[in-house]
Amino acid sequence: MKQLVLLGGGHAHLAVLKDLAERPLEGWQVLLVTPFRRQIYSGMLPGWVAGHYAIDDCAIALDTLAKRARIEISLTACTGLNLSANTVACTDGTTVHFDLLSIDTGPEPALGNLPGALEHALPIRPIEGFVAAWPVLVKRIVAQSNSFELAVLGAGAAGVELALAIHRRALTEGWSHVRITLIGSDALPLEGVAGRARLDLARLLAQRSIRWIGERRAMRIAPKQIEFEQGASVEFDACIALTGAAAPSWPRTAGMATDACGFIRVASTLQATLHPHILAAGDVAAYENPRPKSGVFAVRAGPVLAKNLRALCEGEPPQPWSPQQRALYLISTGDQQAVAAWGRWSWRGAWVWRWKDRIDRQFVAGFGADHARGEKDKT
Ligand SMILES: Cc1cc2nc3c(=O)[nH]c(=O)nc-3n(C[C@H](O)[C@H](O)[C@H](O)COP(=O)(O)OP(=O)(O)OC[C@H]3O[C@@H](n4cnc5c(N)ncnc54)[C@H](O)[C@@H]3O)c2cc1C
Missing domain, CATH: 3.50.50.60 (FAD/NAD(P)-binding domain)
Known part of the structure; x- marks a missing residue:
C-alpha cells in the first residue's frame, strides 16, 4: 500500500x-x-498568558483527529x-x-544568528516549550520581591500582544514589581502592520507604562542583558524572544x-x-x-x-x-479589547476582542469534541 x-x-x-x-x-x-499530541492555537496564547483562557481552551488534540481520520500517528x-x-x-x-x-x-524561532539567545532567552517556539516554561517564570516573578525586569524582544504582532498580556496578568496578580520592556527593530511597534495602528499601539504601551525601545537590533544575549548593534544594553531578569520566523x-x-x-x-x-x-x-x-x-x-x-x-x-x-x-490582523491588548488592522485602517474596542475571541474559540472548537459529537449526530 x-x-x-x-x-x-x-x-x-x-x-x-x-x-x-x-x-x-x-x-x-x-x-x-x-x-506533540496537541496543537496549541497560537492566536489564543497571549489570552492564556493574560489569564483569559485555560490551556485546554487553546489546544487541538491531534491524536483525537488522527483517530477520527483512522490514520497512524508517530x-x-x-x-x-x-x-x-x-x-x-x-x-x-x-x-x-x-x-x-x-x-x-x-x-523555527529566528534565534540562530543571535549568540546567547538559546541559553539566556525563552523563545516563544516551540509553543509547547513556552507553555511549560511560563509557569516556571511566573514562580520566579512571584518569588522575587524587588523589581523584576522582563524584556520582550521582538515587536511584531505576537510580541506586542504578549507584552500587553503579561501587563494584564501583572495587574490582576498584583505583580507591581514587574517592569516590562518591549524591544523592536523599527521606530514603532507592530512590525509588518501598516498605518495608524502602530502609532495607537505605541501610545497604548506608554499609557500602560510598558517601556518601548525601538530601532534596536539585538547582537548578543548575555546572561542578564541584551546587547545591541547600536545603543545601550538592556538589563533583564527574564527575556522572552519573539524575533520572527526562521x-x-x-x-x-x-x-x-x-x-x-x-x-x-x-x-x-x-x-x-x-x-x-x-x-x-x-x-x-x-x-x-x-x-x-x-x-x-x-x-x-x-x-x-x-x-x-x-x-x-x-x-x-x-x-x-x-x-x-491581505490578512486581517486582530491584536489583543490584554484588557479584553483588541485592535483590528486591515491595510491602513484600524479599529480598537471591546467589540474587536469579542469578535476575535469568537473566531478563535470557533476555530479550536471546529476540531474538538463538540465537532466530533456533531459529526456523530449527523450519522
Ligand atoms: C504568540 C503568537 C501569536 C500569534 N497570533 C497569531 C494570530 O492571531 N493570527 C495569525 O494569523 N497568526 C498568529 N501567529 C502566527 C502563527 O502562529 C503562525 O503563522 C502559524 O502558526 C503558522 O502555522 P503553520 O501551520 O505553518 O505552523 P505551526 O502552527 O507552527 O504548526 C507546525 C506544527 O508542526 C510541528 N512540527 C514542528 N517541527 C516539526 C518537525 N521537525 N517534524 C514534525 N513536526 C514538526 C509543530 O509541533 C506544530 O504542531 C502568532 C504567533 C505567535 C507566536
Whole structure:
C-alpha cells in the first residue's frame, strides 16, 4: 500500500485531518508525524498568558483527529529528508518511507544568528516549550520581591500582544514589581502592520507604562542583558524572544528548492518546485506570490492542501491556488479589547476582542469534541 506522510500538525494539516475523517483515502495509508499530541492555537496564547483562557481552551488534540481520520500517528519530529530514497529521518531514530509527503511544520524561532539567545532567552517556539516554561517564570516573578525586569524582544504582532498580556496578568496578580520592556527593530511597534495602528499601539504601551525601545537590533544575549548593534544594553531578569520566523535547515540540506531564507519553494498547487511528490503549506512554505508568515495564510491553505493531496492520491491533477492579498490582523491588548488592522485602517474596542475571541474559540472548537459529537449526530 502506498503511504502519505503528513509532517507536522500545523494549521493546514488540521484541514487535511478533517478531510480524511470525512472521507478516507482508498488504497493509501496515512501517517501523521508530530512531536506533540496537541496543537496549541497560537492566536489564543497571549489570552492564556493574560489569564483569559485555560490551556485546554487553546489546544487541538491531534491524536483525537488522527483517530477520527483512522490514520497512524508517530510522536516524533523530522530531522532530515532523503530524497533519493523518499524517506524521513526522525528524532527517535526511526526512518519513515513516503510515496507522497506533505510538510506543515511551521517556523523555527529566528534565534540562530543571535549568540546567547538559546541559553539566556525563552523563545516563544516551540509553543509547547513556552507553555511549560511560563509557569516556571511566573514562580520566579512571584518569588522575587524587588523589581523584576522582563524584556520582550521582538515587536511584531505576537510580541506586542504578549507584552500587553503579561501587563494584564501583572495587574490582576498584583505583580507591581514587574517592569516590562518591549524591544523592536523599527521606530514603532507592530512590525509588518501598516498605518495608524502602530502609532495607537505605541501610545497604548506608554499609557500602560510598558517601556518601548525601538530601532534596536539585538547582537548578543548575555546572561542578564541584551546587547545591541547600536545603543545601550538592556538589563533583564527574564527575556522572552519573539524575533520572527526562521526556516528549518533540513529542507535545504536535503536538496529541496528554497527561497533565500530556506523556506520551501512551492508552485501554486503547493507542490515543491523540484519535487512534485512533496507538498508544503503554512509558514514553512515560500509561495509563488510571497505572503507574510501568518496563521491566516496557513489556515487558508488547508482546504487546498487537502484537495490536492487527495487529487494526487487518486491520480487527478492538483488545482492551483493563490493566497489572498491581505490578512486581517486582530491584536489583543490584554484588557479584553483588541485592535483590528486591515491595510491602513484600524479599529480598537471591546467589540474587536469579542469578535476575535469568537473566531478563535470557533476555530479550536471546529476540531474538538463538540465537532466530533456533531459529526456523530449527523450519522
Ligand atoms: C504568540 C503568537 C501569536 C500569534 N497570533 C497569531 C494570530 O492571531 N493570527 C495569525 O494569523 N497568526 C498568529 N501567529 C502566527 C502563527 O502562529 C503562525 O503563522 C502559524 O502558526 C503558522 O502555522 P503553520 O501551520 O505553518 O505552523 P505551526 O502552527 O507552527 O504548526 C507546525 C506544527 O508542526 C510541528 N512540527 C514542528 N517541527 C516539526 C518537525 N521537525 N517534524 C514534525 N513536526 C514538526 C509543530 O509541533 C506544530 O504542531 C502568532 C504567533 C505567535 C507566536
